[in-house]
Amino acid sequence: MAFDQLPADLIVHVAVQLCSGPGLTRMECTCGPWRAALRGPGREEMLWRLVTLQRFPRINGILKAKPTTKTWREIYRLQHCTVPHPKPKAEDFVLNFELKKGEQMLAEGAGQLVSPPVVQSESSEDAEDATDLTSAPLWEPEDAPKVLRDYWETEPSELSSLWNSEPTPKLSIWVTRDLRTAPLYVNVGCEDGLEGVAGFTLGKYEPRELLPEINPLGKLVRGWLLEALFEEANGSVILHMVSAEAGEHLEFEKAPGSSILEYLDALVPRAHS
Secondary structure, eight states: OOGGGSOHHHHHHHHHHHOOHHHHHHHHTTOHHHHHHHTSTTHHHHHHHHHHHHHOTTHHHHHHHSOOOSOHHHHHHHTTOOOOOOOOOGGGOEEEEEEEETTEEEEEEEEEEEOOOOEEOSSOSSEEOOSOEEEOOOOOGGGSOHHHHHHHTSOHHHHHHHHHSSSOOEEEEEEEETTEEEEEEEEEEEEEOOEETTEEOOEEEOOEEOOTTOOTTTHHHHHEEEEEEEETTTTEEEEEEEESSOOTTSOOOBOOHHHHHHHHHHHSOOOOO
């Protein structure tokens, strides 16, 4: 008897003994009569249920908790469909910021994050992440907001009064991805002044705790703080994560920039297409 003339019951019996998803698929592809036998009424669901539970026994309990209308063939395929979660890129995000002194707006704008340069480790051939993430510059120094340019021309002592006198300037940052926006750094006061590209900047802002309900980084979220700098000269915002406690030499360790991206990825989930 030719193989394509075997009784349907015998073909199904062989498939049951084989009890393999790949094997069942290959049997279906052998010829038309075999495919018709394996896909006959009641047989197809029985066979794919058998191979699914053989390969993935926990599915039975899962379906009792949450039934589905999907076929057993679909259920089997879904167990193999692992959609990789793409790593977030700096360019996925836009930072929108406002710098205000009371009701006075000192500066505002929105800039896309820029991928940080890769820093080559001196002790290893492996490259390690840069620690800062920076938004794209928004202006040249001569085009900066007038209120900032005016203060650049004052004496340093007068300049500091802008930041230290009440109400002190507050920096707010929102992060956007796929047109979805979440607050990142709201009404945070200046902690220290630094020298920037074209003179004084508003400097370092008070570190803020990461949101406890967002925990993609495990211990990093519990032991690290987010800190921002605003560069007056070009309108860019710089983000970095610092350890909550200083080390032996009173220096605060910085986390890699990729950790900030993971935090932003969890803060503003990717929109489903």
